Amino acid sequence: MTIPYALPGPLIERLRKVRSAGAITGAGISAESGIRTYRGKGGLYDDPEEGERTIEAVSGSTLLSDPDRTWRVLSHMVMQAGAARPNSGHYALAAMEKKLERFVLLTQNVDGLHQLAGSKNVIDIHGNIFNTSCMSCGERGGLERGALERIERAPRCGRCSGVIRPDVVLFEEMLPMEKVARIHREFAQNPPDVVLAIGTTALFPYITEPVLIAGHAGRLTVEINPEPTMLSDHVDFQLRGPAGAYLPLIEQEISDGIKR
Numbered sequence: 243m244t245i246p247y248a249l250p251g252p253l254i255e256r257l258r259k260v261r262s263a264g265a266i267t268g269a270g271i272s273a274e275s276g277i278r279t280y281r282g283k284g285g286l287y288d289d290p291e292e293g294e295r296t297i298e299a300v301s302g303s304t305l306l307s308d309p310d311r312t313w314r315v316l317s318h319m320v321m322q323a324g325a326a327r328p329n330s331g332h333y334a335l336a337a338m339e340k341k342l343e344r345f346v347l348l349t350q351n352v353d354g355l356h357q358l359a360g361s362k363n364v365i366d367i368h369g370n371i372f373n374t375s376c377m378s379c380g381e382r383g384g385l386e387r388g389a390l391e392r393i394e395r396a397p398r399c400g401r402c403s404g405v406i407r408p409d410v411v412l413f414e415e416m417l418p419m420e421k422v423a424r425i426h427r428e429f430a431q432n433p434p435d436v437v438l439a440i441g442t443t444a445l446f447p448y449i450t451e452p453v454l455i456a457g458h459a460g461r462l463t464v465e466i467n468p469e470p471t472m473l474s475d476h477v478d479f480q481l482r483g484p485a486g487a488y489l490p491l492i493e494q495e496i497s498d499g500i501k502r
C-alpha cells in the first residue's frame with residue numbers, strides 16, 4: 243500500500259512566496275537511488291566493525307601508504323554509484339533551479355546524481371568520485387559511469403605512472419577552502435527564501451550552520467528526513483518521509499507561486 247504524502251497548509255502558503263532556494267542534501271536522497279548510506283537505518287555504521295574498516299580504508303593516510311586498499315573499497319562505491327540513476331527528488335531540485343531567480347545546492351554526496359539530473363549550481367563539498375587526478379603530476383581525468391570493472395590495484399597515470407586518486411575528500415583530509423567560501427557566500431551573506439535540509443544527519447557544522455543562519459534571518463527552513471536529526475528542533479517544518487515523495491510536492495507549490 244502506497245503511503246500518501248502531503249504538505250501542511252501553512253507550509254504551502256509560505257512556499258508560494260518563495261523566489262530563491264537553497265538545498266542541502268546528504269546520503270538519504272541517494273539511498274532512494276540504491277546507494278547505501280553511512281549513517282541511519284540500514285547504513286554502513288549499523289555494523290561498527292565494517293564501518294571502521296571502511297573509514298580506515300578510505301582515509302588520506304591509507305591512500306598514501308596502501309593506495310590499492312583504498313581503491314578496492316572505493317571501486318565498490320564507484321560501481322554502486324555508476325549503476326545508480328537520479329530519482330524524483332533529484333529531478334525536482336533540478337526543476338526548482340530552472341524556475342527560481344536564485345538557487346544553490348550544497349551536497350555531501352560524491353555520486354554526481356544531482357548533476358546527472360540537471361542541477362547546475364552545485365557545491366559538492368566532498369567532491370565527485372568520477373573525477374580523478376594524479377598524485378604526482380596533477381594530470382586530471384575521469385572514470386566512466388557504468389562501465390567499470392572491479393579495481394584491485396590503484397590506477398596509474400598514463401602520463402607519469404603516478405597513483406591516481408579520486409577527487410573526493412577522504413577521511414582525515416581538509417575540506418576545499420574555495421567550496422567552503424562558496425557556502426558562506428551563497429547561504430550566509432544573503433540566505434535564500436527557503437533552505438531545505440534533505441536526507442542528512444546534519445552532524446557537521448558546515449551542514450547545520452546554513453540552516454540555522456537562515457532561520458535566524460527569518461527565512462523558511464524545512465527538514466525532509468525519515469528520522470529525527472540534530473536539526474529537527476530548529477526548523478520551521480519537519481517532513482518525515484522520503485525526498486522523492488516530498489520534493490516534487492514542494493517544487494510544484496513553488497512553481498504555482500511563481501505563476502501567480
